[in-house]
Amino acid sequence: MSANTPETISVDSKVDEVKCDGGHGAMGHPTVWYSFEGQAHVSCGYCGRLFVKTN
Ligand SMILES: [Zn+2]
Structure with a gap:
């Protein structure tokens, strides 16, 4: 498992809003x-996860 690859x-x-806790x-x-x-997208400032809206 790579800790450096954002999901x-x-x-x-x-x-309109997403919640991120970085997972477990x-x-x-x-x-x-x-x-x-x-x-259309927002990234988490903590863990770098990228949230992308789908249609
Ligand atoms: Zn996060």
């Missing part, structure tokens, strides 16, 4: 919410 998470296009284990971090604010 890409598909999110329903109707969702070493990559975990405090739960944070991110708003898409009209953009």
Whole structure:
């Protein structure tokens, strides 16, 4: 398992906010919410996960 490869998470296009806690284990971090604010994707400032809206 690579700790340096951010995951890409598909999110329903109707969702405006996503929650990230980094998952379990070493990559975990405090739960944070991110708003898409009209953009098609948002990345987590803690773990680098990329949340991408799907159609
Ligand atoms: Zn995260």
